[in-house]
Amino acid sequence: MLGVVVAVFFLLRLVPGDPARMILGERATPESIAALQEQLGLNLPLWQQFWDFLTQLVTQFDTGDSLVTGTSSRLLIAERAPVSLGIVVFAVVLAILIAVPLAVAAARNRDGWADHVVRILPTVGMGMPLFWIGLLLIIVFAVQLHWFPVGGVGSGPGEPLRSLFLPALAVALGLAPPLIRSLRAQLIEVFEADFVTTFRAARVPERRILGRHVLRNAVLPTLTLLSVSTAYLIGGTLVVEKVFGINGLGTLLFQSIGSRDFPVVQGVALYCAILVVIVTTVAGALAALLDPRLRTTKGGRS
Template identity: 50%
Template sequence: MDKLGFLGRRLLQLVPVAVGITIVVFLMLRLIPGDPVRIILGSRATPEAIASLQRSLGLDKPLWEQYILFLGNLARGDLGMSLLYRQPVRALVLERLPATLWLVAYSAVLAVAITVPLAIVAARRKDRAVDQVIRGGTLLTLAMPSFWVGIIFMMFFSLRLDIFPVSGLGEGVRDRLYHLFLPSLTVALSLSAILIRSLRSSIVAVTLADFVDTARAKGLTERRIMLKHILRNALISTVTILGVNIGFLIGGTVVIENLFAIPGLGALMLSSISGRDYPMVQGITLVFAVLVVAVNILTDLTYAIIDPRVRL
């Protein structure tokens, strides 16, 4: 099957996932313990204010009708009105989304840049001192919470050495890469620790395969064997882990964005939860879910590029 056919099949398989996402996001506001309208307005709200908010949220209609209206609004790109900011949820989400995408993409790139060389070195020097140091470093990194690592980076590189800014997003590509380096590195370290262990194990396993001995018998250099034959096959399982963890990163930006004062969706989500802005929380959750699905599609396409057997 060609790439377009493979992509089409994967998109069709995502239809029930998309339906499930809309149902879960729709039920978020309806399954809150107690009356969400009273939670939003407080205990001193008048009956008129309660009835008005119920009408604006569509909570005065049957559940099935509310869901149909919800789908209709989604089709128009209407995510509702923020109760905290008094602005359309869609406008606020689109305003904050680029910062989150920058953080996630930058973190993923740094994680891959750290992972590939260290995993190759550890695998080629299996059970030697360098391998033990790299594996020990990954365990130490996994044991440290990301927010703690971020605080250490901030205190050392920003406050003491004054190399990187403490907070902010910056303007322009170069300035943005500069401002987001520390928060992205904070996220990338924990991700690379997982990827290094996975890729190292895969490289060690693939190195023992018969086709590697055949490549050596043909006189290929070790560098060519590693990059063209071993690494490409070893990346297959690591791509899965990378795709899954990027999905977690999208939802896990809340802490890092608040720590480094990055105006992204994570920071907006936390302030909306604190302010009981349920339409905003609902809209951001939907966007996060869509991004995770998009990452899964990209992961599947990467499979098709790395391993032709996936397209069969």
């Protein structure tokens, strides 16, 4: 995580554009620009800026105050993070609800029409940029059908879910295709296993075989893929927020990049890195719960 923030710190300094000049505008005098640079500490040597940044990060867990508003970047992120986190969680749930039924239908009807359709859909979905998916959802479900609102998050009963549904669906439609492919392949492999043949010979109901045995064995690689896709998931959420006009971390990030608000950009990068670590850890814990072979015994054996 620290490596990500350090990399962002130095990369931001390579981007053309002076934060002081952007804050004051094009008509600012050299004297006023120099005064603001001194006030913000931008005239210090780069190593000194980095040391001050690192000290504040370690002691206060804060990447500094916004150069534009003067507000702590930690507070700005805390205001926006719940919305972005809601989209991430909602998108994962929707992606699973999309991927599992389609993968099961394809695996149970291998080489049938359902399998062919399911194999084509992920290819189409993976070839579409997220902002196009978002725009299509807005046109169909918000503009034409008026089913969902666009722009901001409502505060009435059930309004937050309605407001976040389309953004989460856009991210889910981008996340689901690789999950469908992975789960379909694993399901086909498990369906052909000897223990499934034994269960069928014993006349165990197909639904019970699928729910208790096949899915449990097939879902582990897909769960690993989901954890690996966390970076895409978070990046997609930031992009989709901009498309839907939602005031989350994505909007904050793009605004901060445009104004060269270094502390806020660094704070968002740190938050996203922490989120990646958390999701990966949770996915590993779930995999261990589903597969006892992944658990470590008290004696140190797997």
